[in-house]
Amino acid sequence: MTKPTPDPRHTLTLRDVSEASGVSEMTVSRVLRNRGDVSAPTREKVLEAARALGYVPNKIAGALASQRVNLVGVVIPSLSNMVFPEVMTGISEILDGTGLQPVVGVTNYLPDREESVIYEMLSWRPSGMIIAGLEHSAASRAMLARAGIPIVEIMDIDGDPINHAVGISHRRAGRQMAEAIIAAGYRKIAFLGTQMPNDFRAKKRLEGFEEALAKAGLTLIDREYYSGGSALLKGREMTAAVLTRNPDVDFLYYSNDMIGAGGLLYCLAQGIDVPGRIGLAGFNGVELLDGLPRKLATMDACRLEIGRKAARIIADAPEAAQVEELFPTLEPGDTIRKS
Amino acid sequence: MTKPTPDPRHTLTLRDVSEASGVSEMTVSRVLRNRGDVSAPTREKVLEAARALGYVPNKIAGALASQRVNLVGVVIPSLSNMVFPEVMTGISEILDGTGLQPVVGVTNYLPDREESVIYEMLSWRPSGMIIAGLEHSAASRAMLARAGIPIVEIMDIDGDPINHAVGISHRRAGRQMAEAIIAAGYRKIAFLGTQMPNDFRAKKRLEGFEEALAKAGLTLIDREYYSGGSALLKGREMTAAVLTRNPDVDFLYYSNDMIGAGGLLYCLAQGIDVPGRIGLAGFNGVELLDGLPRKLATMDACRLEIGRKAARIIADAPEAAQVEELFPTLEPGDTIRKS
DNA sequence: TCTGCTACTGTTACCGCTAACAGCCACCTT
DNA sequence: AAGGTGGCTGTTAGCGGTAACAGTAGCAGA
DSSP, X not given: OOOSOSSOSOOOOHHHHHHHHTSOHHHHHHHHHTOSOOOHHHHHHHHHHHHHHTOOOOHHHHHHHHTXXXXXXXXXXXXXXXXXXXXXXXXXXXXXXXXXXXXXXXXXXXXXXXXXXXXXXXXXXXXXXXXXXXXXXXXXXXXXXXXXXOEEEEEEOSXXXXXXXXXXXXXXXXXXXXXXXXXXXXXXXXXXEEOOTTOHHHHHHHHHHHHHHHHTTOOOSEEXXXXXXXXXXXXXXXXXXXHHHOTTOOEEEESSHHHHHHHHXXXXXXXXXXXXXXXXXXXXXXXXXXXXXXXXXXXXXXXXXXXXXXXXXHHHOOSSOXXXXXXXXXXXXXXXXXX | OOOSOSSOSOOOOHHHHHHHHTSOHHHHHHHHHTOSOOOHHHHHHHHHHHHXXXXXXXXXXXXXXXXXXXXXXXXXXXXXXXXXXXXXXXXXXXXXXXXXXXXXXXXXXOHHHHHHHHHHHHTTOOSEEEEEOSOOOHHHHHHHHTTXXXXXXXXXXXXXOSSEEEEEOHHHHHHHHHHHHHHTTOOSEEEEEEOXXXXXXXXXXXXXXXXXXXXXXOOOSEEEEEOSSOHHHHHHHHHHHHXXXXXXXXXXXXXXXXXXXXXXXXXXXXTOOTTTTOEEEXXXXXXXXXXXXXXXXXXXXXXXXXXXXXXXXXXHOOSSOOEEEXXXXXXXXXXXXXX
């Protein structure tokens, strides 16, 4: 319970260290950054003084003078989604070796908020930006395009990137899942997903899904949306609703694993034969699924790898814009009949 | 797929806007910050020019000149924990109205990493710092103490804060849970938790728990630790292991809800009578629990409120150090016998 | 002995913005 | 008419570092 400032003096600057060690500020700066030649004894003296004083460099001044900022902005829609923390892990993993540091901004799926987060971040002149999705306001795109730094849009590649992009085709992912379901013999298929008008990737998956259904002469026999609340619980509730409305449905396609898991638990509790009577599938490949009584069919979104590749692009800052497509694998689990 | 810099010129500065609008840089600065008196026509002209050019202010220069940084450092052990995203929500909620902005740093429960994250953050001279836990290296404590900004340690209050603190007593939480369990008539109690040597809060809960057991003349009849992997799955596995070793155990106390949920699913699948034959309890009150077939007993850690209060302290920057204790409520759910 | 080079340290001029203060003008006031 | 007074705009001097360049000393080679 000490006071925050035990020492009444001003915050320390290079000058303080310089005076304490008897060399110029420039030499102190060199020692602290490990740049240029400094004799061993001087270096020792300086480090000693800096340590004794508890000096912490001022990066604001440093960045202004050197025109270099070791920050990478990362803009994502949500932290509670389970998927973005994993992307962050991939990013940190790569950035850790480069002296670059990620700074996270959260948009809550709101375009306005995204715009202000981007603006705020750019005003700190980061070395690069990583942003989820390809859909941004015109102003956001313009800001990013003229920032003069590498921009990487992640998660999705179905669209026109500002600069670089790393992700999967959600449209294709939806299509693939539909094809697998149809091949397994299911015909009365329902969709259950988020209401969120701004979850463009879920929307694209559904588009691809319906496209493939149409090609097989099928249409969704029901759809159910939710927003907010406990995803697991919503999964149960929505599943109950669909099964009541359409007792003859034979497949439930969920827009994410969490609600899929809720649905699975519900079906099992009802004693429904899964995957015989009803099949289930989600999307994402969250590790949570490993602990369920039965393994939910899903598709891995390559989150870790997306984070890694995006960070690598920022670190390398290649001249030419690149688009890296990753290919998610369909994991049939135990909730789709073996055809 | 445009190039990142459509315009070959240097990045824009106040001077560019000033020239474009025919007024001094100072006036532009005033308009852009909404500070001081500027005539309506001038303001219009400046805003127009800034918008047309796509000017984004340089906060680095601004911060250096004004000695004010609208950043709040938030240091947490992990993002995938489910608990910290909620704390972040509380923080953002309050900070949103103040012009302050949170910047997250993740330590992965490593003291060394915590130290460097703190150092890095302080070097940006934030307006305040929010840090999880009371246990930090001597160097970390020293840096924070002499930073001259409000420091709020969150989650825990069993210890000696550097400055402010907001949290619950985990020792007391453990004790309370033990008392409830004993009161319900359980006697053969086992603990299942994380191995993590640096999860001090889980450790304190266990201490409090054992303390209360001891007072009733009981000791844990078994304990099982894990690290890494899917918590839900680990919960199943550990539960199986404990039940095999000690078929007569009658209560399983989990260090978090996720493994508790795994244990619950396992017990239900085995047809074990919960809470008759075996009782279960976790810790945290994660919303996931709402979707389980049966509601797991738990204790709410007040995460949202902790985030809010911490942010409020930073925003108000009170002179006197304050310690705010919150009191978690025990939610018996359906997995403890009604005594 | 003088030159040239290397190893080390210091000096100067900013980086882009803002605090503080200094005008200037129109309009009152007395 | 002299002296406020407020509204608006500009000037100056940094903020705390770093790039670029300028010494200085010591030593090897010619």
